[in-house]
Every structure is written in structure tokens, then in C-alpha cells.
Amino acid sequence: xxxxxxxxxxxxxxxxxxxxxxxxxxxxxxxxxxxxxxxxxxxxxxxxxxxxxxxxxxxxxxxxxxxxxxxxxxxxxxxxxxxxxxxxxxxxxxxxxxxxxxxxxxxxxxxxxxxxxxxxxxxxxxxxxxxxxxxxxxxxxxxxxxxxxxxxxxxxxxxxxxxxxxxxxxxxxxxxxxxxxxxxxxxxxxxxxxxxxxxxxxxxxxxxxxxxxxxxxxxxxxxxxxxxxxxxxxxxxxxxxxxxxxxxxxxxxxxxxxxxxxxxxxxxxxxxxxxxxxxxxxxxxxxxxxxxxxxxxxxxxxxxxxxxxxxxxxxxxxxxxxxxxxxxxxxxxxxxxxxxxxxxxxxxxxxxxxxxxxxxxxxxxxxxxxxxxxxxxxxxxxxxxxxxxxxxxxxxxxxxxxxxxxxxxxxxxxxxxxxxxxxxxxxxxxxxxxxxxxxxxxxxxxxxxxxxxxxxxxxxxxxxxxxxxxxxxxxxxxxxxxxxxxxxxxxxxxxxxxxxxxxxxxxxxxxxxxxxxxxxxxxxxxxxxxxxxxxxxxxxxxxxxxxxxxxxxxxxxxxxxxxxxxxxxxxxxxxxxxxxxxxxxxxxxxxxxxxxxxxxxxxxxxxxxxxxxxxxxxxxxxxxxxxxxxxxxxxxxxxxxxxxxxxxxxxxxxxxxxxxx
Amino acid sequence: xxxxxxxxxxxxxxxxxxxxxxxxxxxxxxxxxxxxxxxxxxxxxxxxxxxxxxxxxxxxxxxxxxxxxxxxxxxxxxxxxxxxxxxxxxxxxxxxxxxx
Numbered sequence: 094x095x096x097x098x099x100x101x102x103x104x105x106x107x108x109x110x111x112x113x114x115x116x117x118x119x120x121x122x123x124x125x126x127x128x129x130x131x132x133x134x135x136x137x138x139x140x141x142x143x144x145x146x147x148x149x150x151x152x153x154x155x156x157x158x159x160x161x162x163x164x165x166x167x168x169x170x171x172x173x174x175x176x177x178x179x180x181x182x183x184x185x186x187x188x189x190x191x192x193x194x195x196x197x198x199x200x201x202x203x204x205x206x207x208x209x210x211x212x213x214x215x216x217x218x219x220x221x222x223x224x225x226x227x228x229x230x231x232x233x234x235x236x237x238x239x240x241x242x243x244x245x246x247x248x249x250x251x252x253x254x255x256x257x258x259x260x261x262x263x264x265x266x267x268x269x270x271x272x273x274x275x276x277x278x279x280x281x282x283x284x285x286x287x288x289x290x291x292x293x294x295x296x297x298x299x300x301x302x303x304x305x306x307x308x309x310x311x312x313x314x315x316x317x318x319x320x321x322x323x324x325x326x327x328x329x330x331x332x333x334x335x336x337x338x339x340x341x342x343x344x345x346x347x348x349x350x351x352x353x354x355x356x357x358x359x360x361x362x363x364x365x366x367x368x369x370x371x372x373x374x375x376x377x378x379x380x381x382x383x384x385x386x387x388x389x390x391x392x393x394x395x396x397x398x399x400x401x402x403x404x405x406x407x408x409x410x411x412x413x414x415x416x417x418x419x420x421x422x423x424x425x426x427x428x429x430x431x432x433x434x435x436x437x438x439x440x441x442x443x444x445x446x447x448x449x450x451x452x453x454x455x456x457x458x459x460x461x462x463x464x465x466x467x468x469x470x471x472x473x474x475x476x477x478x479x480x481x482x483x484x485x486x487x488x489x490x491x492x493x494x495x496x497x498x499x500x501x502x503x504x505x506x507x508x509x510x511x512x513x514x515x516x517x518x519x520x521x522x523x524x525x526x527x528x529x530x531x532x533x534x535x536x537x538x539x540x541x542x543x544x545x546x547x548x549x550x551x552x553x554x555x556x557x558x559x560x561x562x563x564x565x566x567x568x569x570x571x572x573x574x575x576x577x578x579x580x581x582x583x584x585x586x587x588x589x590x591x592x593x594x595x596x597x598x599x600x601x602x603x604x605x606x607x608x609x610x611x612x613x614x615x616x617x618x619x620x621x622x623x624x625x626x627x628x629x630x631x632x633x634x635x636x637x638x639x640x641x642x643x644x645x646x647x648x649x650x651x652x653x654x655x656x657x658x659x660x661x662x663x664x665x666x667x668x669x670x671x672x673x674x675x676x677x678x679x680x681x682x683x684x685x686x687x688x689x690x691x692x693x694x695x696x697x698x699x700x701x702x703x704x705x706x707x708x709x710x711x712x713x714x715x716x717x718x719x720x721x722x723x724x725x726x727x728x729x730x731x732x733x734x735x736x737x738x739x740x741x742x743x744x745x746x747x748x749x750x751x752x753x754x
Numbered sequence: 755x756x757x758x759x760x761x762x763x764x765x766x767x768x769x770x771x772x773x774x775x776x777x778x779x780x781x782x783x784x785x786x787x788x789x790x791x792x793x794x795x796x797x798x799x800x801x802x803x804x805x806x807x808x809x810x811x812x813x814x815x816x817x818x819x820x821x822x823x824x825x826x827x828x829x830x831x832x833x834x835x836x837x838x839x840x841x842x843x844x845x846x847x848x849x850x851x852x853x854x
Contacts, residue, residue: 513852562797566836573840580848600773614852615777618845625841633837668834675838682763689767699767700760707759714755 515581523574530571534564538635565633572625583617596690613690619683626676634669667717674709681706774853781846788839791832 533555540547540555561567591597591611598612685702688694721739725732766779 569837569840573844576841576844577848580845584852622845703760703763707756
């Protein structure tokens with residue numbers, strides 16, 4: 094590996110720690126809970142004393158890249174004693190020693206079960222507490238750690254899982270990380286309270302394929318964003334963990350119990366970021382249990398098997414918490430959680446690895462690898478780890494990479510996505526405008542009709558307005574405004590559903606970790622357009638209804654014949670046929686566009702489809718004697734004259750059709 | 755005309771994948787078509803476009819089309835075209851807002 098990757102991986106300091114990767118949930122302006130959270134002030138940004146210790150909070154597309162940044166002295170975490178100090182680094186904690194120790198089973202790489210440390214970002218710690226409290230002592234979801242007793246599955250090493258996942262996902266490194274993070278999370282089980290479950294994805298009871306977005310939603314102890322968050326900011330780079338390790342590689346709990354932590358905990362109970370959806374919904378219960386958890390914290394409680402304890406080391410954007418998973422309280426823990434039965438994907442492998450590694454010394458399941466193979470695997474792992482963290486511009490020194498400049502590394506953040514919140518004045522202005530534009534010609538036609546009863550107040554109001562010159566065009570303008578508003582709101586609403594079906598892509602123009610946005614959003618647009626066009630059909634022909642009604646009312650009932658019934662005589666069927674055939678062509682084009690988005694149709698298949706789609710339109714155009722004369726531009730009139738009648742050339746497939754005249 | 759629909763749709767689609775590019779092209783085309791249609795409608799005040807003999811009048815006379823070689827049928831044709839272009843512009847604007 095090159096030098097650059099070496100300082101990206103501060104491996105020896107975080108070697109034996111369990112790593113959990115928590116994705117950065119992004120505030121979505123369209124989701125009310127997050128909108129609420131985003132309005133609240135950050136509790137720490139107001140105090141200038143700890144500004145130096147703050148790393149930037151994640152927003153969509155952000156990623157924290159500060160390898161080897163030790164905490165400043167006097168900061169909120171108070172640790173500047175290397176190697177016991179805080180180290181922010183990318184959570185890939187594989188070095189050669191760890192790998193060899195893990196393969197021999199002497200030292201579990203991803204946690205020993207006695208101490209599984211969970212370090213997540215500060216804004217999600219409240220979620221961790223509330224989730225644990227909701228689940229109760231008897232449920233799987235209460236631990237947030239690993240299930241120690243599940244050891245029945247054939248084990249594989251995590252490193253192999255990492256490698257395989259890298260290969261399987263085609264180098265999608267975030268997915269690679271997800272297999273790591275899955276080892277520490279519990280699936281969402283129905284034992285949680287229904288109110289808390291309301292905000293998680295109930296319609297995805299399993300891990301459907303193990304992509305990062307789906308897996309990370311099930312992480313216990315983290316905030317599960319509402320579904321509409323997914324299209325905005327999924328699959329950003331996971332947060333960097335902060336790990337506090339003693340000189341002997343053991344976490345020092347007596348350090349974190351001292352002093353100002355009590356104040357920090359009290360702050361945390363009122364800090365706004367602990368108000369995730371669960372605590373908002375079931376607020377009182379969560380608050381009480383949260384307090385109970387904090388008060389029952391002591392070293393004796395480490396042996397408590399009923400409750401998982403969360404230790405926090407002060408407030409920090411990168412918060413260090415340690416979760417001690419409870420021992421199994423009942424044989425039901427032996428059952429693998431729902432969603433894991435029978436599938437052999439990487440998630441299961443990583444999960445069972447954790448479980449087995451926590452209970453016994455694991456033996457290598459496969460044949461022993463020789464030194465060369467192990468070296469190859471190790472190099473592959475290093476490549477994965479180096480490519481997970483992309484090389485970013487480092488600090489002020491350009492390409493400086495010595496130790497001093499690393500400590501002053503600034504984070505290079507991708508551009509913030511645009512604020513696409515729809516201003517409130519827009520619908521309040523446009524909806525009445527659109528409705529009045531539509532209703533004006535309707536009411537005018539109805540008031541002039543002898544058969545329809547319109548309230549006199551409306552008629553009196555209509556007389557103050559000028560009569561519509563083009564009533565259908567006026568209604569069409571109203572429909573256009575409705576289409577605009579509907580599209581403005583339909584994209585955020587439906588984007589989540591499209592992402593859930595894997596119709597998504599990364600916004601490459603927003604940097605390498607741009608937000609994942611839904612694709613194929615032209616489909617709701619086309620659906621809305623066609624729906625509005627169908628609803629618009631009566632408007633251009635309303636005057637013919639009116640005429641027919643007048644005829645009907647003027648004629649005696651006995652003199653009526655079928656030819657004189659409503660709309661029969663004067664109704665312009667050709668125009669309606671042209672309109673309907675246009676909609677038919679539009680439907681075919683919509684189908685082509687949707688299939689192209691889904692299946693990536695080849696060009697040779699794409700080409701004939703619009704030709705077929707244009708046949709009904711051209712047929713109607715031809716049948717009603719549509720013009721095929723083209724006016725030549727002024728510079729080209731010497732060539733063929735002022736106008737050219739394309740004739741049969743315009744509609745070549747009509748050559749074999751019978752001419753109507 | 756069949757080839758026109760084929761080439762126009764595929765030429766829009768050929769650069770698919772860039773955010774908002776397709777819908778931007780569709781919006782530009784729809785706006786141009788709508789502008790062309792609107793010029794055939796007798797809604798424009800004559801003073802705005804300098805009808806002969808009425809340049810100095812400040813009173814807005816009855817509206818007329820810009821391109822005056824139209825007939826009633828031509829107006830109906832362009833009205834039909836406008837009916838289709840209006841919601842298309844609305845949808846494209848809404849989609850472009852999120853793709854900008």
C-alpha cells in the first residue's frame with residue numbers, strides 16, 4: 094500500500110474494538126419529524142468552548158474525513174493522552190496483526206461479546222436509548238449488540254465476508270461497509286411496541302438484499318428516518334467512529350464515568366436530538382426509561398443481564414458510547430431473528446460470525462490458508478479500505494501528509510444539496526388561481542345553459558367578469574398549474590417508493606458521495622399529465638354540449654330522433670378522435686420511457702417503438718385531411734418553391750390505406 | 755412525421771442520465787411549441803405588435819393574432835396543440851424543479 098493509505102487507517106489504536114457504522118441520516122425538508130429537528134438549534138454549537146472539538150455534523154452527502162485527529166486538550170472528551178486519547182479515523186480496523194489473530198481465532202476482530210462497543214454519532218444516541226427502552230428486557234431488540242448464543246451456523250471470518258461482499262457488490266464499498274455494520278445490529282422484530290414500529294419500515298420485514306440503505310434502517314439504537322428520507326440522502330459515507338482505547342487495548346471505563354459526564358447526561362436528556370420519532374411518539378415512557386438507564390449505571394451493572402447499558406462520554410458530534418449486550422435471558426435467543434432464516438447472504442454470514450465469535454473460540458471453517466493466500470487476502474482488504482476513503486484534498490498544505498499536518502486536516506465536504514423545499518406561498522397562491530381558472534368557464538357555460546341551475550349569486554358574480562374568450566384554454570391553464578403543483582409534491586412523495594424498488598441513482602454532480610436520488614420520476618409526471626389530459630377532455634367540447642342541450646330543450650320530445658340526441662349532430666368527432674389518439678400515442682411513449690428506465694432497452698429496440706406509437710396519431714391526422722404542406726424557409730425557397738406538399742411522403746404507411754376521397 | 759416522432763424522442767433520450775436534461779429539453783421544446791401556437795391566437799393587442807396604422811394608439815384594441823394568415827380551423831388546430839402543451843409545461847417545470 095502506498096503511504097497515503099497508511100495514515101488513513103489508524104489501525105493499532107482501534108484494533109480490538111467493535112465497529113459500528115451508522116449512516117448519516119439527512120434532514121429531509123419533506124418529512125415532518127426531521128423538519129422539526131432541523132429547526133431546533135444544535136445544543137453544542139451555541140457554546141463556544143467546545144467548538145474546537147466539533148467535527149462537522151453530517152448532512153446529505155457529507156463525510157467526515159479526519160484520520161488521526163486527536164482530541165484537543167480541554168475538549169469535551171478530555172483525552173489527549175495518546176494512545177489512550179480519542180482517535181477519529183475511518184472505522185476499518187484491519188491490520189495484519191488483527192487479521193492473523195482473527196483467523197486463528199485467538200482474538201475476535203469484531204467484538205468478544207463481553208465488550209462490544211457501540212460508537213455512534215451524537216444525534217443518534219437518543220435513538221439508541223429509546224429503542225432499547227421500547228424493546229424491553231425480554232426482547233431481542235433491547236440489546237443493540239450481538240446475540241451471543243447463536244452459534245449454530247458454519248462460521249466464516251468477517252474478513253472473508255468483507256472480501257466477498259466487495260466482490261459481490263461490484264466494488265460498491267458502502268455496501269461492503271454495510272456487512273460490517275450488520276454484525277452489530279439487531280433486526281427489527283415485532284416485539285417492539287407498535288407505536289415505535291410505526292416509524293420504521295414495516296413493509297420491509299426482512300433484509301431485502303442487504304444494500305446499505307435497507308440494512309441501515311434496521312439498525313437498532315439508531316434513528317430510523319422516515320421513508321421519505323431515503324431518496325434524499327441515502328448511502329452517504331458512514332460516520333467515522335470515535336474509539337477510546339487504553340494503552341493496553343482495553344477500554345477504560347473509569348475514565349468516562351468521572352466528572353462532567355453527569356452534566357452531560359442531564360444535558361442529553363433535554364437535548365433536541367434525542368427526540369427521535371420513537372421518543373416523540375411514546376414520549377413519556379421513553380423518557381422515564383431513559384432516566385432509569387442513566388441512573389442505574391455503575392460498574393456492578395455490567396453483569397446485569399436484563400438491560401443494556403449505554404455509556405456516553407460527553408456530548409460530541411462523534412459520541413462514544415459503549416453498549417454491553419445482555420446475556421441471553423431465555424432460550425428464545427437461540428432462534429435467529431426474523432429475516433435471517435434460510436438466506437445465505439453476507440448479512441447472515443457476518444451476523445453469525447459475530448455471534449459465534451462472542452461465545453467461543455472460533456476455528457477456521459475452511460481449509461487453512463497458506464501464507465501467500467493470506468497475504469493476498471490482506472492486500473485485498475487494504476485495497477478495499479483505502480478505496481472506501483477516497484483521497485481528499487488534505488488541509489492547507491496541499492499534499493502534505495506528515496503527522497503534523499494530519500492533525501490539522503480539514504474536512505473537504507461535497508457541496509450541500511439545494512434546498513428544494515416548496516415555499517408555502519406557492520400552493521396558497523396557485524391552488525385558488527388554478528381552481529378559479531377551471532371553474533370560470535365551467536360556471537359561465539352552466540349559467541348560460543337553460544337546463545342547468547346555477548345559484549343566482551354565482552351568476553351575479555359572473556356578470557362582473559368578462560366572458561372567457563377561450564374557455565377551454567383558460568381551463569387548460571388551470572390544469573397546467575395543477576400539473577405543476579402536483580409534480581412539485583409528487584416527486585418527494587413517490588421518490589421513496591421508487592428507491593425502494595431500486596430505481597435510484599447517485600447524484601454524481603454532487604461529488605463522489607452525492608445523495609441517492611430516485612430515477613424514473615418521469616413516470617409519475619407522465620401519469621399525472623395523462624390523467625389531467627383525460628380530465629380535460631370535456632372542456633374543449635363543452636360548447637357542443639351546450640348547443641345540443643339547447644336543441645334538446647327546444648325540440649319536442651316526440652320529434653326527437655336518435656340523430657338529434659345529445660351531441661350526436663354537431664359534435665366534432667374528428668377533433669375528439671385526434672385528441673384521443675394523441676393520448677394513445679402518449680401512453681405508448683410513456684410505456685417506452687418507463688421500460689427504458691427499468692430494462693435499459695437497446696437502441697435497435699427503442700427505434701421502432703415511437704414509429705408504432707405515432708401510427709394512431711398519423712392515422713387520425715390523415716383521416717381528417719390534415720395538411721402535409723411545409724412552408725420552406727426564406728433562404729431555401731429558390732430550391733423547391735415557397736411550399737412543399739410532402740403528401741404521401743409525410744405519412745408513408747398511408748400509401749396503402751384507402752384514400753377517403 | 756412518423757420519423758419525426760422517432761427522432762425527436764430518441765434524440766431527447768440519447769443523453770439520458772444527466773439530471774434534468776431530458777426534462778429540460780422537453781420543457782424547451784414545449785415552450786417553443788406553445789409560443790408558436792399562441793402567436794396564432796387572436797389574443798394579442800394590436801398595439802403591441804404594431805399593426806399598420808395603429809402604432810400611435812394607446813388604447814388596446816381588440817386582440818388579433820400576430821400571424822394573420824390563419825383561419826378558424828388553424829386557430830382550432832393551434833388551440834388543440836396548446837391544450838397538450840400547457841400541462842406538459844407544468845409537469846416539466848415541476849420535475850425540473852427537483853432535478854435542478
